[in-house]
Amino acid sequence: MSTPSQPIRTLLAAGPEVVAIPGPSVMPARVLNAMHRPMPDIYAGELTEVIDDVFDALPAIAGTSSRAFVPIGNGHAGWEMALSNTLSRGDLVLVLDCGRFAAIWGEMAEFNGLRVETITAPFGHAVDPAVVEERLAADRGHEVSAVLTVHVDTASSVRNDIPAIREAIDAAGHPALFMVDCIASMGCERFEMDEWGVDVTIAASQKGLMTPPGLAMVWAGPKALAAHEHADLRTRYWDWTYRTEDGPYYLRFCGTPPVSHLFGLREALRMIDEEGLDERWRRHERLAGAVRAAVDAWSAEGAIGFTAVMSEQRSHAVTSIRTGSIDAEALSLRCREQFGVTLGLGIGDAATSSFRIGHMGHVNAPMVLGVVGVIESALLELDAPLGASGVAAASAALAHG
Numbered sequence: 426m427s428t429p430s431q432p433i434r435t436l437l438a439a440g441p442e443v444v445a446i447p448g449p450s451v452m453p454a455r456v457l458n459a460m461h462r463p464m465p466d467i468y469a470g471e472l473t474e475v476i477d478d479v480f481d482a483l484p485a486i487a488g489t490s491s492r493a494f495v496p497i498g499n500g501h502a503g504w505e506m507a508l509s510n511t512l513s514r515g516d517l518v519l520v521l522d523c524g525r526f527a528a529i530w531g532e533m534a535e536f537n538g539l540r541v542e543t544i545t546a547p548f549g550h551a552v553d554p555a556v557v558e559e560r561l562a563a564d565r566g567h568e569v570s571a572v573l574t575v576h577v578d579t580a581s582s583v584r585n586d587i588p589a590i591r592e593a594i595d596a597a598g599h600p601a602l603f604m605v606d607c608i609a610s611m612g613c614e615r616f617e618m619d620e621w622g623v624d625v626t627i628a629a630s631q632k633g634l635m636t637p638p639g640l641a642m643v644w645a646g647p648k649a650l651a652a653h654e655h656a657d658l659r660t661r662y663w664d665w666t667y668r669t670e671d672g673p674y675y676l677r678f679c680g681t682p683p684v685s686h687l688f689g690l691r692e693a694l695r696m697i698d699e700e701g702l703d704e705r706w707r708r709h710e711r712l713a714g715a716v717r718a719a720v721d722a723w724s725a726e727g728a729i730g731f732t733a734v735m736s737e738q739r740s741h742a743v744t745s746i747r748t749g750s751i752d753a754e755a756l757s758l759r760c761r762e763q764f765g766v767t768l769g770l771g772i773g774d775a776a777t778s779s780f781r782i783g784h785m786g787h788v789n790a791p792m793v794l795g796v797v798g799v800i801e802s803a804l805l806e807l808d809a810p811l812g813a814s815g816v817a818a819a820s821a822a823l824a825h826g
Contacts, residue, residue, distance in 0.1 A: 438765035445796045446769035447579050447609065447743035447783030448632035456635055459692035460685040467682060473674055475691050476682065482694040486634075486702070487607070487626050487644045488617035494643045494668055497683050500608040503627035503641030504530045505537070506663045507604055511625065511649050513657040514538040516570040519560065519601070521552040523585055524578030525772055530606060531573065537658060542569075549734040551585045554593035561597035571602040576616060577609040580772045582745035582781065583733045584614065591622040602649060608632060611642075612697060613709045613742035613785045624649045630686065633709075633742060635693040635786040639686050696787075706741070711826050712784045712793050713741040718822035719797045719815030720746055728810040732779055742785040745771065751809045753780045759803040766799040790823050 444451065465472050483493040496502050512518070512534075520531035520543040531541045544560065546552045552574060561569065572594060577584045587605055594603060604625040607616055611626075612633030618626045626644040630636035645653070645665060653665055661667060662679050675682055697705060717739060723729040732745035748756065753770060754777050760766045771779030782800075784793055797819045804811055 437763055438761075440765065442761075443766045443792065443795060443799075445766060445782050445784075445792075447582075447781050447785065449638050450632050450635065450783055450786040451788060451792075452637060453635055453693070453696060453787045455696060456689045456692045460637075460689040462685070462688060464684055467675065467684065468673070472682065472684060472687070475687050476674060476677070478691050479687055479694065480677070482691075482698070483642060484644070486612060486694070486697065487628070487642075488621075489619045489626070489644050489646065491618070491644050491646045494645065494665060495677065496641050496643070496663065497639060497678060497686075498641050499631070499638055500606070500627065500629035500641055501529075501533065503608070503629060503643050504533055504606070506641065506643045506665075507625045507627055507645075507649075508534055508537060508539065509656070509658040509660055509663045510645070510665045511602055511604075511652040511656050512539060512570055513655070515540060517542060517568050518571045518573055519544065519557075519569045521557060521572065521574035521585070521590065522546065522578075523551050523575065523583045524581030526578050526580060526606065526608075527573060527575045530575075534573070539658075546583075549581065549583065549732050551583050551735070551738045552590065554586065554589040557590055558593035558597045561594060561599040561601065564597075564599065567600055569599065569601045571604055573604045573606075575606040575609070577607075577614065577740040577742055579609040579743055579781075580745065580775070581732050582740045582743045583738050584610070584740045586738075587616070587623065588621045595622070602652060604649075609742050609785070610740065612702075612705065614740065615706050618644055618646070630690060630693075632783075633786045634690065635696065636686060636689045639683060640690060709741040709784070711823065712788060712790065713739070713744065714826050715790070715793050715819040715822045716744045716782055716784055716797065718818040719801075720744065722813040722815045722818035723801070723804065723811050725810040725812045729804075732775075743769075743781055743783050745779055745781045747779050749778075751804070751807065753777050756780065756800070756803055756807060756809075759806060760799050763806075764799040764802065766796055768796075768800070794819060794823070 522528040611628035630640035631638040769781035
């Protein structure tokens with residue numbers, strides 16, 4: 426039994442922790458229950474049916490008729506699979522960076538023997554397609570082999586206009602492969618691989634796809650598969666040809682399949698199908714709108730504000746928030762220890778000056794309102810400058826959105 430001498434944080438942080446980081450996201454009970462099983466025969470029986478179900482369902486998630494490859498690993502594994510299967514040592518890749526993660530993908534490319542050139546958008550902005558067109562139009566010898574970018578940058582929460590970048594590549598008359606990292610956005614934001622002219626799409630299991638970390642997905646279009654034929658970065662583990670040869674189904678995983686993850690991913694894909702992708706995208710947009718309404722209300726001189734400057738470039742899966750004079754680490758600590766809500770801190774140099782709210786995957790209005798309410802309570806305790814109530818603004822956005 427509590428006593429008046431006990432600190433309030435003991436009472437308010439009790440119960441289940443609310444984790445609002447931008448991945449790994451909240452895992453549905455249905456997914457966790459599906460994964461909780463003894464190891465089956467991996468050569469025959471139910472597991473083979475599960476694998477077929479997963480591979481049959483994955484193309485629609487990315488808006489493509491192309492098959493997916495599913496390596497065991499995180500999103501970085503997907504990056505390496507995409508690079509190694511389509512490019513050769515010494516090839517030049519053009520990286521379009523709007524935050525942090527495209528640049529890290531470029532670092533991997535350079536480490537693996539590729540030449541890298543980076544176009545970096547101004548802080549808080551998406552990549553300008555006109556800049557891309559200008560650079561590629563100047564590449565008269567078509568030296569650039571691939572254009573790499575993210576749909577949503579998890580650090581900045583900036584969303585790139587993928588169809589506009591595709592139009593820029595086409596306007597320049599350039600044959601470069603177009604590769605897009607959708608790790609933060611897949612299953613949360615509209616993405617149409619075939620309609621938007623994307624050659625390689627990368628995602629991972631732990632965000633909008635509601636499955637624990639451990640699986641990457643790489644969808645390879647016809648142009649990428651053609652490039653694969655002469656790529657010399659290919660290695661046995663990542664190799665698409667080896668993973669599609671006739672023979673035992675487990676060649677798809679280059680060995681023992683990730684049994685529990687496959688059962689979980691099948692259940693997650695079923696949940697997505699039950700909700701419907703269009704409805705799912707609308708849900709994420711409305712929940713993101715509530716978060717953005719709260720940030721707008723809180724905004725005050727020298728205090729809370731968006732990292733993504735342009736409203737139309739703000740992600741529906743994650744929101745990065747600048748804290749100005751407020752110490753983001755102190756705010757995050759207060760939210761976690763006193764109220765039981767874990768926020769995502771900014772990455773790198775932004776760790777003390779920003780935080781991030783993940784609103785992706787298995788998330789609903791009570792969860793979003795609870796996170797917004799805790800942040801507002803912590804801000805009030807820190808005597809932070811606030812323009813107005815974010816809770817009231819978020820509630821109104823959900824009521825009238």
